[in-house]
Amino acid sequence: MAISFKVIKEDTESRARLGQLETPHGTVQTPVFMPVGTQASVKTMTPHEVSQVGGEMVLSNTYHLYLRPGHELVAEAGGLHRFMRWDGPILTDSGGFQVFSLGPLRRITDEGVTFRSHIDGSELFFSPEISMDIQMALGADVAMAFDECPPYPCSYEETRKATERTTSWARRCLKHHNRKDQALFGIIQGGVHRDLRLKSAAELSAMGFPGYGIGGLSVGEPKPLMYEVLDYLIPAMPGEKPRYLMGVGSPDCLLEGVARGVDMFDCVLPTRIARNGTVFTRDGKLVVRNAEYARDFSPLDPECDCYACRNFTRAYIRHLIKANEVLGIRLTTIHNLRFVLRLMEDIRTAIAGNHFSEMKTKFLRRFKTD
Amino acid sequence: MAISFKVIKEDTESRARLGQLETPHGTVQTPVFMPVGTQASVKTMTPHEVSQVGGEMVLSNTYHLYLRPGHELVAEAGGLHRFMRWDGPILTDSGGFQVFSLGPLRRITDEGVTFRSHIDGSELFFSPEISMDIQMALGADVAMAFDECPPYPCSYEETRKATERTTSWARRCLKHHNRKDQALFGIIQGGVHRDLRLKSAAELSAMGFPGYGIGGLSVGEPKPLMYEVLDYLIPAMPGEKPRYLMGVGSPDCLLEGVARGVDMFDCVLPTRIARNGTVFTRDGKLVVRNAEYARDFSPLDPECDCYACRNFTRAYIRHLIKANEVLGIRLTTIHNLRFVLRLMEDIRTAIAGNHFSEMKTKFLRRFKTD
Ligand SMILES: [Zn+2]
Ligand SMILES: [Zn+2]
Numbered sequence: 001m002a003i004s005f006k007v008i009k010e011d012t013e014s015r016a017r018l019g020q021l022e023t024p025h026g027t028v029q030t031p032v033f034m035p036v037g038t039q040a041s042v043k044t045m046t047p048h049e050v051s052q053v054g055g056e057m058v059l060s061n062t063y064h065l066y067l068r069p070g071h072e073l074v075a076e077a078g079g080l081h082r083f084m085r086w087d088g089p090i091l092t093d094s095g096g097f098q099v100f101s102l103g104p105l106r107r108i109t110d111e112g113v114t115f116r117s118h119i120d121g122s123e124l125f126f127s128p129e130i131s132m133d134i135q136m137a138l139g140a141d142v143a144m145a146f147d148e149c150p151p152y153p154c155s156y157e158e159t160r161k162a163t164e165r166t167t168s169w170a171r172r173c174l175k176h177h178n179r180k181d182q183a184l185f186g187i188i189q190g191g192v193h194r195d196l197r198l199k200s201a202a203e204l205s206a207m208g209f210p211g212y213g214i215g216g217l218s219v220g221e222p223k224p225l226m227y228e229v230l231d232y233l234i235p236a237m238p239g240e241k242p243r244y245l246m247g248v249g250s251p252d253c254l255l256e257g258v259a260r261g262v263d264m265f266d267c268v269l270p271t272r273i274a275r276n277g278t279v280f281t282r283d284g285k286l287v288v289r290n291a292e293y294a295r296d297f298s299p300l301d302p303e304c305d306c307y308a309c310r311n312f313t314r315a316y317i318r319h320l321i322k323a324n325e326v327l328g329i330r331l332t333t334i335h336n337l338r339f340v341l342r343l344m345e346d347i348r349t350a351i352a353g354n355h356f357s358e359m360k361t362k363f364l365r366r367f368k369t370d
Numbered sequence: 371m372a373i374s375f376k377v378i379k380e381d382t383e384s385r386a387r388l389g390q391l392e393t394p395h396g397t398v399q400t401p402v403f404m405p406v407g408t409q410a411s412v413k414t415m416t417p418h419e420v421s422q423v424g425g426e427m428v429l430s431n432t433y434h435l436y437l438r439p440g441h442e443l444v445a446e447a448g449g450l451h452r453f454m455r456w457d458g459p460i461l462t463d464s465g466g467f468q469v470f471s472l473g474p475l476r477r478i479t480d481e482g483v484t485f486r487s488h489i490d491g492s493e494l495f496f497s498p499e500i501s502m503d504i505q506m507a508l509g510a511d512v513a514m515a516f517d518e519c520p521p522y523p524c525s526y527e528e529t530r531k532a533t534e535r536t537t538s539w540a541r542r543c544l545k546h547h548n549r550k551d552q553a554l555f556g557i558i559q560g561g562v563h564r565d566l567r568l569k570s571a572a573e574l575s576a577m578g579f580p581g582y583g584i585g586g587l588s589v590g591e592p593k594p595l596m597y598e599v600l601d602y603l604i605p606a607m608p609g610e611k612p613r614y615l616m617g618v619g620s621p622d623c624l625l626e627g628v629a630r631g632v633d634m635f636d637c638v639l640p641t642r643i644a645r646n647g648t649v650f651t652r653d654g655k656l657v658v659r660n661a662e663y664a665r666d667f668s669p670l671d672p673e674c675d676c677y678a679c680r681n682f683t684r685a686y687i688r689h690l691i692k693a694n695e696v697l698g699i700r701l702t703t704i705h706n707l708r709f710v711l712r713l714m715e716d717i718r719t720a721i722a723g724n725h726f727s728e729m730k731t732k733f734l735r736r737f738k739t740d
Contacts, residue, residue, distance in 0.1 A: 295446060
């Protein structure tokens with residue numbers, strides 16, 4: 001078994017839980033947020049900086065690495081850990097989300113998906129087996145099954161077909177995957193349809209994956225609807241396996257996800273908004289590139305312990321961003337990742353200390369969402 | 371006196387010399403190379419990283435800071451050191467080079483230069499007095515006199531006029547400048563005309579500046595011509611004052627400049643070519659973005675001690691650059707600056723150990739230039 005997962009403590013007032021995920025590259029405390037290194041790099045950061053802000057496990061994208069530089073090259077470099085110089089655990093997604101997001105350019109059959117490269121337009125093909133081969137070559141600690149991720153909204157009938165295909169593809173992934181030092185997680189689909197979600201959970205659970213992704217959420221549906229799905233889905237998932245809510249990373253959703261029993265998260269949001277000059281503070285988002293901060297000589301967030309906040313002012317960071325200086329987006333990225341990773345630390349401390357619900361209420365009361 | 375300069379040792383086989391430049395923000399060993407932080411940031415780097423690669427003194431651009439974020443804002447932030455969080459010495463240029471490079475957009479009179487902002491096209495005016503006011507507000511350790519920098523090639527008559535104007539403007543700068551914790555350096559012009567260079571040197575020297583820039587070189591003339599000018603100009607400059615060759619930073623020119631008695635250099639070259647995917651090695655330039663390095667799992671330069679070379683491969687850095695990942699140009703920038711700053715360390719060690727000429731010959735024999 002490449003990984004093992006242990007639930008250490010369960011909250012009494014919610015489904016929140018503390019866990020430990022052991023991987024070939026170290027042990028991760030859960031609930032965990034995984035920064036995204038799409039192209040084998042967490043945008044603008046060195047691996048050492050990711051570690052400094054509290055990153056323990058990162059996600060990288062199979063679709064992107066397959067296109068550039070190619071999984072054979074990564075394998076030749078000694079695998080993804082050595083290639084990108086990240087010695088901690090890595091999870092790769094299956095490429096499914098990306099090829100399905102390419103919209104009209106793709107064609108889906110039971111065999112797999114034909115799509116066009118967003119780089120040069122060439123026609124390419126992904127199947128469960130190909131996704132497994134690529135992910136085995138990349139050599140992350142956790143690989144994800146190749147699934148069909150329907151958009152939102154999506155009709156019942158379409159969602160039903162995608163969910164069935166996801167089950168059948170999960171079986172093929174399981175059959176084809178044979179790398180012993182890599183865990184393969186299944187992905188539960190079913191959109192926002194209760195019976196499909198429960199069916200998918202039951203079918204995937206029966207296959208005995210060492211962990212489960214919750215796919216097809218955070219794809220445009222209202223947040224209350226996502227929470228509702230989690231409310232009925234998570235009790236139907238195996239309690240002893242890690243539960244990974246894919247593509248979720250706003251502070252409020254992290255808290256709500258943890259409260260519903262999620263152990264793992266990933267999202268580009270904190271790093272993406274950083275590059276637009278938007279940072280998290282305890283009071284909500286702050287658009288530091290706005291003119292009102294031109295002469296603001298206080299840190300991005302006075303309560304933050306990150307390198308950016310310990311050394312630089314909003315005025316300076318705003319100047320850098322306006323002047324297109326790379327250091328500007330480096331500093332906002334460091335800050336946002338630190339904000340989210342520290343929130344996860346606070347969440348774990350609160351669960352351990354039996355005051356998670358109180359901590360959650362307090363945070364959400366102050367943190368303004370859009 | 372804001373700064374003091376001491377020659378510690380003179381080479382016996384060349385005009386190379388070791389010196390110490392004391393400033394309000396610390397002492398710098400010369401010959402020194404100053405990384406350029408055009409817009410109050412050495413592109414892609416934190417001030418701590420600049421320090422880590424061996425940077426001791428940085429240059430920032432008056433023209434750019436005047437346009438954005440404005441010198442009043444920088445003064446309000448507590449001056450340039452505090453604004454950009456660089457606690458070591460800083461030198462600001464006069465803005466002259468930039469406004470004269472704007473070409474047909476500018477109009478020169480004895481009073482000053484009318485030019486258009488490269489950002490919004492608005493009409494602006496610089497005079498010696500205005501340049502002094504801006505530089506005093508920025509508060510660098512060393513300010514530069516506002517000069518007229520003629521292009522190359524330039525007729526004798528045009529160069530003569532520019533040189534005369536430079537002398538008269540230098541006088542006005544000296545009269546207007548009154549910040550006690552800031553040194554003001556004069557700039558010698560005269561193009562590639564021996565008598566004009568010597569006249570400029572004599573006139574500026576008579577004004578008793580605490581240091582002298584050599585302007586109007588490295589503006590497109592052949593390297594041997596630049597060396598020829600240095601050969602006759604430097605003996606005509608005050609021996610006890612620091613000599614600063616502006617805009618020079620290729621490894622071969624650094625060695626040739628030091629050999630001719632230059633104490634200070636600055637140049638965007640190492641950081642600019644880094645952003646194009648070109649790095650220095652002991653054998654010359656290497657274009658790491660080229661396809662031949664796609665599967666090269668060795669460091670950028672096996673003889674380098676920088677962060678990039680200690681941790682990453684050419685293959686990975688090439689991937690990052692091809693994929694437009696900021697980390698790629700961060701790593702090439704760190705490497706190139708380290709290369710140049712380590713060359714300066716080697717130069718100082720060689721002068722101290724009486725083997726500078728040998729070291730220079732050995733370096734240049736191996737280092738291929740274009
Ligand atoms: Zn911060
Ligand atoms: Zn290096």
